[in-house]
Amino acid sequence: MNYRELGNTGIKISEVSFGTWAIGGSWGKTNDEEALRSLEYAIDQGVNFFDTADVYGDGHSEELLAKATKGKEDQIYIATKFCRQGDIFDPQNYSYETVRSYCEDSLRRLNREAIDLYQIHCPATEILRDGSVFEVLDRLQEEGKIRNYGVSVETVEEGLISLENPNVKSLQIIFNMFRQKPLETLIPQAYQKGVGLLVRLPLASGLLTGKFTAGHVFEEDDHRRFNENGEAFNVGETFAGLGFKKGVELADQLKWIAEDRQSMASAALRWILDQKEITCIIPGFKNKNQVKDNLGALETKPFTEEELQTIQRFYQENVKDFIRGPY
Secondary structure, eight states, X not given: OOEEEOTTSSOEEESBOEEOHHHHSSBSOOOHHHHHHHHHHHXXXXXXXXXXXXXXXXXXXXXXXXXXTTTOTTTSEEEEEESTTSOTTOGGGGSHHHHHHHHHHHHHHHTOSSBSEEEEESOOHHHHHHOHHHHHHHHHHHTTSBSXXXXXXXXXXXXXXXXXXXXEEEEEEEOBTTBOGGGTTHHHHHHXXXXXXXXXXXXXXXXXXXXXXXXXXXXXXXXXXXXXTSSSSOGGGSGGGOOHHHHHHHHHHTXXXXXXSSOHHHHHHHHHHTSXXXXXXXXXXXXXXXXXXXXXXXXXXXXXXXXXXXXXXXXXXXXXXXXXXXX
């Protein structure tokens, strides 16, 4: 395992880490025993950072992480998120009393004394622009309930607004071969300011594994079925904002990236890790084999300069005009 500095926090985290949305819910059937086996395997392989949220299975993924990391709290860092239990547009949802309540509930489920990284979970842009929520987080930090805080954002604009606050230690962004816009301004500016960058949806909800056909049908409780067009939340959270059939078509055109590499998925993850500014990727998983596959990125050979240029051109000419929603 390789480790990278989480901005200027002094924390070093595994460059391949994991998100726990899939084991909490909204990704089809889940199995807690398999999830715990997968978490244990990841930790055994040197993974020391996991991302979760209070709304993943209504806190269930936090509870699973508490079980998996019991006795290892000083070795395994956990990032969780808040605000989406309430109305993300309501300023009261970000008041000290409300956020403290969210925080204490997460601490109880995680069975921890402090949260290593507490993130605002894709709030409304106006909330970030107002900035009062950062004062609330400063207060929780002073009280010792959180060690560091960051923001999970939907758009480049939201990321840039967040960077204006000097105490923001990390940004969590959607970034992958299908969604390269953050490379233009956000990623360089965050790196320059010493802010860590966590990449979610590195495989575009599975499109970049190359395993889907256009006729694939997802389970009813899988957000890839009920949020393909942004019916439940931001459309960018599903297939990076692409329609599923278009995404499959584009993924088929990218299958060449797997040549001389372990798999298309490991190649897509390697491409992200080739960006020196990125702290870590946080792909999801539901079983041990998916953890193994994602860790394959560590052994995958980097892309050549010519390949990188080809991927960038492909995004500019074939992908970006089909991405829906603000980003």
